[in-house]
Amino acid sequence: MKTAFKPGTLIYPLPAVMVSCGDSPENYNILTIAWTGTVCTDPPMCYISVRRERHSYDLIRRTGEFVINLTTEALARATDWCGVNSGRDHDKFKEMRLTPEAGQVVKAPLIAESPLNIECRVTEIKELGSHDMFLARVVAIDAEEALIDKGTGAFQLNHARPLAYSHGKYYGLGEKIGGFGFSVKKK
Numbered sequence: 001m002k003t004a005f006k007p008g009t010l011i012y013p014l015p016a017v018m019v020s021c022g023d024s025p026e027n028y029n030i031l032t033i034a035w036t037g038t039v040c041t042d043p044p045m046c047y048i049s050v051r052r053e054r055h056s057y058d059l060i061r062r063t064g065e066f067v068i069n070l071t072t073e074a075l076a077r078a079t080d081w082c083g084v085n086s087g088r089d090h091d092k093f094k095e096m097r098l099t100p101e102a103g104q105v106v107k108a109p110l111i112a113e114s115p116l117n118i119e120c121r122v123t124e125i126k127e128l129g130s131h132d133m134f135l136a137r138v139v140a141i142d143a144e145e146a147l148i149d150k151g152t153g154a155f156q157l158n159h160a161r162p163l164a165y166s167h168g169k170y171y172g173l174g175e176k177i178g179g180f181g182f183s184v185k186k187k
């Protein structure tokens, strides 16, 4: 039996990513975003949805660029902190002791401590209501070398202990259950 809930945003778990933005060290900023996802493989595209009142909103809108920095259990505190404090009042890189690093393509800084940085260029801003969706093209990827398997060349994000966000709480990932296609693989 099911109970009716009022329609809402209940797709969980999600990643909670740190999005970095700005185009010069004086205005570099970070905000935490859970409303994010992949929308197309080729061309590689993703989105973030941001409330207009965020300090980062104007920075991203003006520069047309941002970086999605994937988060880990080790980055959980910084992830939460950057999501409850504003760049209007804080230098989040400095206060969280995070290191801004130059990207390959965009002017927005990467967060060096993140295992994977996804450099994005905005292609469209869709006004939806509470949030505007920044649809973006992935223009470069910066991957932590220590996580690349020397034999296969595969990037092993799961070794970095990724952070998940579900119903207002942060979690690590649980046990591995299977690999892609395991349901149809012959034993």
Ligand SMILES: Cc1cc2nc3c(=O)[nH]c(=O)nc-3n(C[C@H](O)[C@H](O)[C@H](O)COP(=O)(O)O)c2cc1C
Pocket (backbone or CB within 6 Å): 016, 029, 030, 031, 032, 033, 034, 035, 036, 049, 050, 051, 053, 054, 055, 056, 057, 079, 080, 082, 083, 084, 085, 086, 087, 088, 131, 165
């Ligand atoms: C786990 C988590 C997820 C969040 N997701 C979003 C989001 O998807 N969109 C958004 O506009 N704000 C989101 N926020 C809130 C912003 O990160 C927060 O308001 C932040 O202080 C904005 O920083 P800024 O003013 O420096 O831009 C989230 C916060 C947390 C803690």
